[in-house]
Amino acid sequence: MTVKFTINGVPVEAEQGESVIEVARRYGFEIPSLCHHHAVTPYGACRVCLVEITKGGRKKMTTCCNYEVQEGIEVITDNEDIHRNRATVLELLLAEAPKADAIVKLAAEYGVTHSRYALPEGSEPTEERDGCILCGLCVRVCEEVVEVSALSFNARGDKRNVGGPYMDTPQNCIACGACAWACPTNCIGFEEKDGMRILKKWNRELPLEYTEAGQPLAPRFQLRHFIEKANLPKDFYKKGGPR
Amino acid sequence: MDLTFVDAILTKHNRDTRSLLAIMQDIQEEVRYLPKEAVQHLSKELSIPLSRIYAMATFYNSFHLEPRGKYTCTVCMGTACHVAGAPRLVEQLERDLKIDSGKTTPDLMFSIEEVNCVGACALAPLLIVNGEYNSNMTSDAVSRKIKKLKKEEGGA
Amino acid sequence: MTKFTSVEALHSHREALLATKKDENKKTVSVCAGTGCKAVGADLVVEAFKAEFAKNGLENAVHLKATGCLGLCEKGTLVMMPADQTVYHSITPKKVPTIVEQALVQDGRADDFLFTDPETGAKQPTMNDIPFYASQKRLLLDKNTLIDPICLDDYISVGGYKGLAKAIEIGPDKVIDEMKKATLRGRGGGGFPAGRKWETCRNAPSDKRYVICNADEGDPGAFMDASLLEGQPHSVIEGMIIGAYTIGSDEGYVYVRHEYPLAVERLTKALEQVRASGLLGENILGTGFNFDIKINKGGGAFVCGESTALMASIEGRVGEPRAKHIHTVVAGLNDKPTNLNNVETWATVPLIVERGADWFTQMGTKGSPGTKIFSLVGKVNNTGLVEAEMGATLRQIIFDMGGGIRGGRPFKAVQTGGPSGGCLPADKLDVPVDFDTLWNEGSMMGSGGMVAMDDQTCMVDVARYFLDFLKFESCGKCTTCREGIRRLHQLVSDVAEGRATEETLDLIETLAETVEKGSLCALGTSAVNPVLSTLKYFREEYLAHVRDKKCPAGVCKELITYHINENCTGCLICKRRCPEQCIAGENKKIHVIDTSKCTKCGICKDVCKFDAVEIY
Incomplete structure (x- = not known):
């Protein structure tokens, strides 16, 4: 079913079930976001994609990644209010991930070059977070795309963190690296060294398998998982993998 | 650890994954904390990823992942108790028991816990020791209470 | 237990009860067995009465009742004589023989244990003489004094399940009409009219609907719902049955805090009774209507008071709220239409259905009819539960019912609405208490928590307390809530610990705007109220911390x-x-x-x- 509404006054059309951010981007409207990826369920954690939506005469600021399109709504993707609030969100995030390129760059676009919320270095235990902004892409990718569910959000409130059960190496992690690939702040640390695949944040190290031709492939758990999920021949990767 | 009690609890809840919270509560009711073995067993029996159960166990504040002391000293941190000086009671417990709030003494005798509000605001500030309400507490009264309990346990 | 197979059977049972119970109240002793009184030894008082009755051969002549909360927790254990509403306070087992002797054997009063006017010293024997009770409008709480919470016959004899009978008689359409006309607004704090909610839920297309009672009363300093569940679980159950019948639901849940063991215990017993008597379960009162209620215990997470988080928790998941662009009345629990109301709302429903919207709207204000229960705590003389007509002023509640500030100290502020509410100063004491007025003053009614504060309470410390509470209670999903509240807490701590400048105060306000506008659920959007309201009404106190590095109330450790x-x-x-x-x-x-x-x-x-x- 087609849904009609407007973005910044421009009439647009979308399929029912689509999110506002996807439609806006399709029509060329730029909306920043850090926790959204079309491959996984929208979550609405980072709050950077704030927009204004008027529905039934009522205007409200809301994130648009988890806002399903509705007939007749009016979306505004940028104005002074939106800009100011996005800037504050980015200033909060910059305090968490001052070294992450994506955050630094986006914050700068909103005129934020340093965070007034950051405490002097060493005065708060930032190590646990280590540049993580708790966007949850790793958790969702691991659960929904890889279908392993090695990771979860643990605890709550300001103690919230992401990782394996018991703050330990998740034993079912196949070290596929999808989490590291999805991470907007590059805080997971993906490395292949001395025949090992290493995911630093999860403290996971698995030996790499090689093709018959001696090319490094991937950890055995990952290959086995992919073979099972995609119903591939057992020696699919040994023979050199997809061609 | 003998996990047959976990199986009994699972049966009681028809192994319904929607009852996960209640199942975990029942386990804790039995042994006063959530042993890792029990959590792993749950994960296997219900085919729920361990990560999800661990997330539940750390999200909901009533779960304890470590064994708790014989005496659980809970300070109510409701608004009425706060304005009546509850934080000082916690500090006093920390001083007397030499552990941080939320922790258990190495001899597994005492735990310090904080609870949001138990709805007994007229008795503020309130210290609850294993379910027994001690009303209108002061730092000094806390110390006396702990001394008394230690004495009952023979020395220390 | 009698099983009622029709509305008529229920009515005739009530009449039979009234005939036999007619004289019972003449010789009844009610002992408050709410959480507060139990904590100071109510159970021992009950035992003492039993022993004393035995001694005087009164076992069969006098009826002993352990009731729900009688309200004035400060003066527990409370004992009441329902015949003439005489109240005795601060009763210990030692005092029981005197009461039995003077009040029951000699048929007089035990003068020594009556309330007295603190100024004149005059005795205040009955509820009508005691200002705490006399200035209230005890629509719901009155039942607490009359019934044994887990005695179904007690509840039926005071008119219980008449509302359900009426609902069945008039049918769902008329119930919705009455509910809408009554404009019963959600007592949990949202203030949304229950009738409209019911109607939307009923009309949402689905083969399955749920009703939920939100008993996850998380506001610290609030215990209204606990007292209702402890004192009259049947009122809540009856409300839910009426709701389910009207909406077309066959499955209900009560989500109750695990910190309320007594409420859970009594609710469990009450449910067993109604199931056994044909008021719950299959073919209720022979009408063919099926409905049952399950109890879910919370896990100690404040955020689960938010409806979507609560539903996630019932579904066996972490209590994270989700966006409500589609309302829960259309897609709630298990994605089915779900009607959620809180304990007090449900408990009010039977009265409205039985007596009609016109009766209900006579009380309270136009926008907020009826009464509201408040838990009045903090630095007042009469800590306890009060029920006031909507529109009563803060002054009436704190000074008339609450008996003013303890130790004669000056009143400084009242905190309403818990962590989502705000602090109002002395010049707002004459503000009428209803949903809209408090909101306009920068606070909110919330679920009914009311904390009175004197000059020894520091408002910076109060703001910090609520932020500290919320930074841990936030589910942690939204950056604005998780990091925002954490940083607000850090900034207010800077004030409290003497590190702040006036720019800190500006930064607090800047950040507060984004926490409010940018967060998903009400926990985040209202988290800024305590800090913004104190900043608005007590800016001088903040400035004293910032400029003079002093805490005028003598609370902030670093500055004293x-x-x-x-x-x-x-x-x-x-x-x-x-x-x-x-x-x-x-x-x-x-x-x-x-x-x-x-x-x-x-x-x-x-x-x-x-x-x-x-x-x-």
């Missing part, structure tokens, strides 16, 4: 020092008890605190009998 004044008699007690051993002094000479070592633990002040330890 302990001193011993000339009241000191040199008794050595504080010196002996000081854990830091930083008090010097000899027998009969004024002691001195070494402020460089003092950790401000307050023990010296606690143990001093001569009011010689000062803070400034």
Whole structure:
């Protein structure tokens, strides 16, 4: 079913079930976001994609990644209010991930070059977070795309963190690296060294398998998982993998 | 650890994954904390990823992942108790028991816990020791209470 | 237990009960067995009465009832004689023989244990004489004094399940009409009209609908819902059955805090009774209508009071709220239409259905009809539960019902609405209490928590307390809520600990805007109320912390020092008890605190009998 509404006054059309951010981007409207990826369920954690939506005469600021399109709504993707609030969100995030390129760059676009919320270095235990902004892409990718569910959000409130059960190496992690690939702040640390695949944040190290031709492939758990999920021949990767 | 009690609890809840919270509560009711073995067993029996159960166990504040002391000293941190000086009671417990709030003494005798509000605001500030309400507490009264309990346990 | 197979059977059972119970109240003793009184020994008082009855051969002549909360927790254990509403306070087992002798054997009153006017010393024997009770409008709470919470016959004899009978008689359409006309607004704090909610839920297309009772009363300093569940679980159950019948639901849940064991226990018993008597389960009252209720215990997460988080929790997941662009009345629990109301709302429903919307709207204000229960705590004389007509002023509640501020100290502020609400100063005391007015003043009614504060309460500390509470209770999903509240807490701590500048106050306001506008659920969007309202009404106090590095209320540790004044008699007690051993002094000479070592633990002040330890 087609849904009609407007973005910044421009009439647009979308399929029912689509999110506002996807439609806006399709029509060329730029909306920043850090926790959204079309491959996984929208979550609405980072709050950077704030927009204004008027529905039934009522205007409200809301994130648009988890806002399903509705007939007749009016979306505004940028104005002074939106800009100011996005800037504050980015200033909060910059305090968490001052070294992450994506955050630094986006914050700068909103005129934020340093965070007034950051405490002097060493005065708060930032190590646990280590540049993580708790966007949850790793958790969702691991659960929904890889279908392993090695990771979860643990605890709550300001103690919230992401990782394996018991703050330990998740034993079912196949070290596929999808989490590291999805991470907007590059805080997971993906490395292949001395025949090992290493995911630093999860403290996971698995030996790499090689093709018959001696090319490094991937950890055995990952290959086995992919073979099972995609119903591939057992020696699919040994023979050199997809061609 | 003998996990047959976990199986009994699972049966009681028809192994319904929607009852996960209640199942975990029942386990804790039995042994006063959530042993890792029990959590792993749950994960296997219900085919729920361990990560999800661990997330539940750390999200909901009533779960304890470590064994708790014989005496659980809970300070109510409701608004009425706060304005009546509850934080000082916690500090006093920390001083007397030499552990941080939320922790258990190495001899597994005492735990310090904080609870949001138990709805007994007229008795503020309130210290609850294993379910027994001690009303209108002061730092000094806390110390006396702990001394008394230690004495009952023979020395220390 | 009798099983009622029709509405008529229920009515005739009630009439039979009334005939036999007619004289019962003449010789009934009600002992408050709410959480507050139990904590000070109500159970022992009950035992003492039993023993004393036996001694005087009164076992069969006098009826003993352990009831729900009688309200004035401060003066527990409370004992009431329903015949003439005589109330005795601060009753201990030792006092019981006197009461039995004077009030029951001699048929008079035990004068020594009556309330007295603090000024004139005149006795205030009955509820009508005691200002705490006399100034209330006890629509719901009155039942607490009359019934044994887990006695279905008690509830039926005071008119219980008449509302359900009426609902069945008039049918769902008319119930919705009455509910809409009554504009019963959600007592959990949202204030959304229940009738409209019911209607939307009923009309949402689905083969399955749920009703939920939100008993996850998380606001610290609030225990209204606990008291209702403990004192009259049947009111809540009846409300839910009426709701389910009207909406077309066959499955209900009560989500109750695990910190309320007594409420869970009584609710469980009450449910067993109604199931056995044909008021719950299959073919209710022979109408063919099926409905059952399950209890879910919360896991200690404040955020689960938010409806979508609560539903996630019932589904066996972490209590994270989700966006409500599609309302839960259309897609809630298990994605099915779900009608959620809180305990007090459900408990009010039977009265409205039975007596009609016109009766209900006579009480309260136009926008907020009816009554509201408040838990009045903090620095008031009469800590406890009060029920006031909507539109009563803060002054009436705090001074008439609450008996004013303890120790005659000046009133400074009242905090309403818990962590989502705000603090109002003395010049707002004449504001009428209803949903809209409090909101416009920068606070909110919330679920009914009311904390009175005196001049020894620091408003910066209060703001910090709520932020501290919320930073841990946030589910942690939204950046604005998780990081925003954490940073607000950090900034307010800077104020409290003397590190802040005036720019800090501006930054607090900037950040608060984004926490409010950018967060997903009400926990985040209203989290800023405590800090913004104190900043608005008590800016001078913030400035004293910022500019003068002083805490005028003497609370913020970093900005105060302990001193011993000339009241000191040199008794050595504080010196002996000081854990830091930083008090010097000899027998009969004024002691001195070494402020460089003092950790401000307050023990010296606690143990001093001569009011010689000062803070400034």
